[in-house]
Amino acid sequence: MWKVKIGSRRESCCDGVSRRHALRLGATGLFGSLALPRLLELQAKAAMPSGAKAKSCIFLFLEGGPPHQDMWDPKPDAPEEIRGPFRPINTNVPGTIITDQLPLCAKIADKYTILRSHSHRDNGHSTGYHYVMTGRRANFADGDNPIPNNDYFPAVGSIVARELGSRSTLPPYINLPHPMTAGGPGFYGAEYAPFVIESDPTQPDFEVKDLQPIAGLPESRIAMRRKLLSGIDELERNVQGRAKTMSTYYEKAQSLITSPDAKKAFDIHAEPEAVRERYGYTQLGQCTLLARRLIEGGCRFVGVDAPGWDVHFNCFPSLQTDLIPYADRAFSALVTDLEQRGLLDETLVIMMGEMGRTPRVNAQAGRDHWSMAQTVIFAGGGTKPGQVIGATDAQAAAPTTEPVGVNDVLRTIHTLLGINPDRQYYGPLGRPVPLVDGGKIIRELV
């Protein structure tokens, strides 16, 4: 293994480590050396601006495109084919109006901020997802792709995992209850891939796959197995390449299996019934609750994927019964819960989808894709609550204030977490890839 010398004979980057050293470390790190991630972790911590409050992030992704005008950006004065059937209601913040489908969120509007002027130009699901999660336009056509579909650019969660590392034995980046379509690590590699919990926490027999002790295996045999395996490990010290990477995953997996932190974090059954009810016995609700437990356990970035929002046909009944109330319940419960536990300041919560939906209700009584306008909800993590940022026109079709783009949101997330968004890593083709591709911090929010 190469020795890591900081401060080198040739040109240095501003972080005090020469590019050559970084690259050299990269070359070995790629093949499993732990030197690079550790070094970068140290750097990342050193580079942390002192003001950053957020330690972790819960990212609720309403996959398919939630209708902003039927939730957060009502247009009561617009014609019916635009405003839809839902009525506006007042929130506990004077002057802030949302739709009557969000009664629980209406009561706590002072605890989060509504950004109405989010806008971008990718109207596809898988491509839009890619854009939102990576800040880069997809280079593939919208449609079925392997998951994750971001094979080059890392998702925001992988970046956070790389920059901040974990705070415990829990993996730093987790996806629930299935992998996020564009949640992959891209060229950062499997080390920064999300740990995916692929079980439904609403089920009474919910457990994280492959984490429970094997039934009927006595402690003496577990000990024996550990002994045999560590004996083999000792003999296999010299493995290389991916096999070496696999060794580090074995270590992580072992500590996950044996860790009381992990066991505790994953044990959603330990939550009082009242709390589980408050989040709602829905997949989104229970995943959101589990996300809170994972954050408490030391995870940095939990991405919850909540599908079903692609409401092209007869959308209002399903919005009214299955979609918006679940999100209303889960989001309001999470924010209230975090606050009560004193965690809201250090936990950034974001709720968004890949796009908004068309202003005009279509002939099938649904709404279609509309990336020109979307509402994004922020809470905690040092954001200023109780605001409405930006506005859209009379049809909720386009921002009338300066549009906020995907990279503005990503830059803001990283900054709040104390990550330098301009940091670069070299991709496999030798091109420098900054964490965030441009963008501006959303000033009103921080």
Added chain:
Amino acid sequence: MFRASRSSSSVGLATILGVVVLVGSSRGELVVSPASVLLDRPESSHQLLVSVAQPNQLPIDVSRSVSYQISQPTVAVIDSNGLVHPLSDGQTEIIVRHNKEEVRVPLEVRRLAKPEPVSFHNEIVPLLTKARCNAGGCHGKAEGQNGFRLSIFGFDAAADFAAIVKEGRGRRVSVTAPEQSLLLKKGAAIIPHGGGRKIEPDSYQYARLKRWIAEGAGFDDLASQSHRIVAIEVEPLQQSLLAGGAQQLRVTAVDNNGFRRCVTAEADYESNAPSIAEVDQRGLIEASDIPGEAAILVRYLGHVAVSRITLPRPEVEFQRPPETNFIDRLVWDKLQRLGIEPSELADDATFLRRVYLDTIGTLPTPVEVREFLADNSRDKRTLVIDRLLDRDEYVDYWTMRWLDVLRADQLQISPQGTVAMQRWLRRQFRENQPFDEFARELLTVQGSTTAEGPASFYKVLDKPDEASRAISQLLLGVRIECAQCHHHPSERWSQADYVGLAGFFTGIKLKKLPNGNEAVISLGGSDLPHPRTGETVAARPLGDSPAEFSGTGDRRIALADWMTASANPFFAKAIANRIWAHYFGRGLVEPIDDMRDTNPASNEPLMAALAQHMRSVDFDLKAFTRTLLQSRVYQLSARANDSNADDFQNFSHAAYKTLPAEVLLDAISDCTGVPEKFNGWPEGYRAVQVWDNRMPSYFFRIFGRPVRASVCECERSGEPSIAQSLHLLNSPEIMAKVQHRHGKARQLANSDLTCDAIIDELYLCMLSRLPSSDERSLMLQAFDGIDADRLAAVEDVQWALLNSKEFIFNH
């Protein structure tokens, strides 16, 4: 080239050049190039290269340590790096002094007062590229930057000219007051510029932009250009450096009249391995202390040249191992140059396991291992290779791999289509169909998508450009999708090439059959318009002239003829590299289907020889594979030595290869003695044989089975993950196999074998070898103790072996 008299003493040399001490004290010879220098424009420059050549030693670049003098200093000026700039017309000499040696190079400067007008194409566009004005993050991005938009890397000079001269209400250039031009004021950050200072006010770039504007900011029509650059040359083409050494490059542009001009200061440089050698924008390479090889890519005006830099590992006495065939010779050549020693030959057991898993995707049985180990014949490795290539599992395995890249996704092409494709592939590999015939059949297929054959391929690729993109990547190893939107100037393929190739696929239609199935039919076809200009582009293969379609109703036949012709530069190379990558864990060109000038092979002579070999065996894949497997390089150990531990691209030791999900599952099933039950499939099918790529399976998903959404082999992820480790360590599924009542563990526990014999059997079955004494004593601990339960012990040993990297990987 001028050579100095051999006069210098070694002592003198050493005092000037600390580095020379390293190469001993033999006499050096001062070599200066070029023979003479001509400069005819105010902003031009010429790079001198000065080296000391010594017998049996690496020549050393001394361009920055000699002293330079211009006899008549009013004519020109030379900096300490050896770069000459003109000052006024005249003739003089450059005197290069190195210790007591002296070389004089004639220098002429002329027409400075009345130079040829600046060419927008040849001189302004590369300048904007080198200053990164037109990079993707700046004005080159699709929407431009703050209203100023340039074509990415300057591929569209006419559009760039319009943007600079005509758009922005003409305020970007001011012919009457060039210095007031926004282009200069912004670029040099004289007024605030979001991108900062890109052009120094005292640089040649500034001077040239200013002169171009002063001359009227004209646009030279490419067709009427008297000096069109047709090539660039880089010197040196190949150079070995010592650790910490440096080398200056010189780049020369050659125009259509044969006129040569030094563009070292103007070209763009990039190292493909900056950890080994970095290059700066003057063309100065600095070597690190990591041995290896770097390709320095030089770009100028869409032309690419490569200088290869080698840093040999010092103090390695290279022992050339024996050679079985040309592969060994060419790999040893490379390793010798790098000073990397190859690993030992793998032992018989390791070789056997590797060749089984690679060739047939199956572990050898304990009986096969014992027989092989007991066999004393000298050619037993060769014989086992032959036997494996004739086994049914070879057909299964290669059929599966091609189902992946032919995109046999049953959701897209229906289960019937997938089976039709699988049958066709099985026939190809069973009959060892030559690959050119295979490709021709695939390319020109017609008929029902549910009859045995590859017709479904065109069901997925139902647009001409999608088909051409996929075919190009799959069969030619060329990715042309970038050229859909723009011509990357340093790459070869233009938008015209893109639509030209798509023009072969315009006649394909999917026709509904009366029975509800579909058939691929081919009806002539038509040429496609250029995406930017709208002009019709005649169908043409990559890098060739338009195709001739007379006498054929199916345009694809013309493409197949071109592709499989012996002179085709892509086809044999692409399949040779693909098969090499399968057996060696990495392509000579990587990614395997991304061959281009700017992505050279890690061993070009070997790549060329393999392509030639593929042709000489008439595309017989088994014969080709046999050559690979018989080479000593394939049979090297995965255990690295001191000199090759960091080498992953020169094949100095075997790689640890990830087992495909299906192969791993079959291996687990085989060695636990518990076949996997696939939902809806009769018993007895192996994972490799299952064509249904959508069958839900947690195991397949976490171990990276592809969804067959692209022709790229990269879709099959070989990346390890925590989920994989957890699954093997702790899943009920794996536990069920280990503890199965008809499983191997119980069978062994219930047998009358001794503990030692059981351990042997488990090692043979899972790792295809016998345990070492250390391993045996480790495993015997499981059987120790008064209340030791024999079944539990066998299960625990099996579980532990199943979680060893030696089991999970092919090595």
